[in-house]
Structure formats: C-alpha cells, structure tokens
C-alpha cells in the first residue's frame with residue numbers, strides 16, 4: 001500500500017476548488033485545516049535535512065515487542081504541531097525560538113487542592129521514568145519513542161480530585177505572537193484542547209512527558225510538558241500544556257470539535273474502525289519501508305481493554 005494522497009485526505013471538492021483559487025502558504029494551511037488532523041502530508045521522507053543534535057542515553061534499542069526505536073532525527077524533525085506550521089518537516093525550524101521557560105501549569109477544577117506548578121517543581125516532585133512507547137498517528141504513520149516523564153496520575157493525585165470529577169481537560173498554550181499558526185483560525189478555535197476520561201487519565205500508561213531520548217523535550221515535540229497516551233491516536237497527546245482541569249462533563253477536544261465524525265473523543269487505535277476517508281488497518285513506520293499491520297489499542301490491549309468493557313468501540317470511537 002502507498003501513503004495517503006492529499007486528495008484522499010481532503011474531500012475532493014475542496015481539493016479541486018482549493019487548487020483553482022488558492023495559492024501560497026495560506027492555501028496550504030487552509031487546506032490542511034479543512035481536512036483536519038489527517039493533513040500536512042509529507043512530500044519527502046523524514047530524516048532528510050535539519051540537524052537533530054545528539055540524543056541522550058536510552059535503556060533499550062527496542063520496545064517490548066522488539067520494534068526498533070525511531071531515530072532521534074526523525075522523532076525531532078517529523079512532527080505535527082499546527083500552532084507552528086502544517087509542514088511536518090518545518091516544525092523544528094518554525095518552533096526553534098519558542099520560549100519554554102519560565103513555564104507554569106495550572107491544575108484546577110474539581111479538586112480539593114488546586115495548584116499552579118512551576119516546571120522546576122514538576123521536574124522535582126515527579127521524577128522522570130523512561131517509557132518506550134509506540135505512537136500511531138491518525139494519519140497512518142507511526143514511530144517508537146523513548147519518552148521521559150511521570151505517570152499523569154501522580155500530579156492528579158497530588159491535587160486530590162473530588163467525587164464529581166469525571167474527565168480531565170488539557171489546554172495548550174495560546175500565544176499567537178510565538179505560534180504563528182494561531183493567527184489563522186479556519187473554523188477551529190485555539191488553543192488546542194484535549195480530554196480523557198478520569199480512569200484513562202489515571203491509567204499507569206498515561207504519561208506526562210518532559211523529555212525524550214534521555215533529554216528534555218525540544219519545542220517541536222511539545223516542550224516543556226506534553227501528554228502521551230500510547231493506545232490512542234497521536235492527536236490525543238497534546239503538546240505544550242499550560243492547564244489541566246478536572247471537570248464533570250466530557251471536554252470537546254480540538255479535532256473532535258472540528259470534525260466529530262472523523263476524530264472521535266476516544267480515538268483509541270483500532271484497525272477495525274476506518275477513518276471515513278482512509279483505512280486504519282495498516283501503518284507506515286517512519287524509517288521503515290513498506291507497511292505493517294496496525295494493532296488493536298496500538299499493541300496495549302492487555303493493559304487497557306478493560307477500560308472499555310461493554311462499550312461499542314465502532315460507535316464510541
């Protein structure tokens with residue numbers, strides 16, 4: 001199978017009309033947003049151009065399935081971060097001057113002890129662990145990344161959620177001066193927002209990440225703090241978080257708000273539920289040729305399937 005063609009990702013009438021009257025960067029951005037997270041397709045393979053610096057140390061060259069780590073260069077130069085640019089290869093350059101210090105994260109809502117944490121407190125209070133996770137983008141490409149961070153449940157426990165708290169809402173930074181992509185609002189309002197059910201947020205696999213490849217996160221990967229939920233499509237793993245709120249109602253996340261039929265709230269990796277405009281049965285592992293089968297819950301079925309017992313995963317996607 002080949003990569004997804006932009007024609008497949010963008011509804012055809014939009015693709016054709018766009019070609020006929022829009023030119024330049026604005027057109028690319030508009031087209032990307034019209035088609036949602038399945039956009040910003042790459043024209044060239046990742047790993048070409050740019051410098052990645054050197055990775056720090058990792059504990060293993062593979063994940064628990066024996067899959068090789070994706071190169072540091074690819075992990076840091078093939079990114080989705082629409083606040084900066086729609087070009088996957090362009091994020092590293094566009095975000096290079098992004099100011100990530102000082103940085104605070106407010107944790108509030110239905111909690112007994114709301115608190116604003118400085119990043120230095122987060123580093124100190126929630127020591128890093130390494131977690132090697134597969135990341136499967138809804139666009140049908142994937143990577144294996146050695147993250148650093150601590151389980152989200154630690155910070156949530158610290159603020160003591162009340163009995164009314166049922167969901168967790170995450171908000172990314174809103175700063176159009178630094179994030180040029182936020183100057184354009186093609187019907188999707190900034191900031192980027194994501195959400196999890198409380199039990200998903202408390203699951204041990206759910207990571208609040210501060211680094212990867214043995215080093216602090218670079219801006220393009222969501223510095224200084226991002227979420228990583230390895231059994232869900234990558235768009236759930238919100239970058240550059242400034243606020244985490246415990247709430248009673250299901251939050252409307254960025255992509256779900258834009259196109260609910262295409263980007264569900266749960267967004268669990270599921271090879272049996274196709275995106276309305278492309279198959280989710282297989283994926284392209286960055287750095288490999290050919291395609292590989294997509295695994296149920298991205299290979300974390302044993303760990304997370306019980307969270308969804310009794311749910312119809314084709315309806316509640």
Ligand code: MTE
Nearest residue numbers: 079080081082137172192234235237238239
């Ligand atoms: N978070 C924010 N704030 N903005 C984004 O555009 N893109 C998401 C997710 N988190 C995104 C985001 C998508 S679609 C993916 S696939 C992953 O980040 C990509 O993470 P990576 O670039 O570190 O591989």
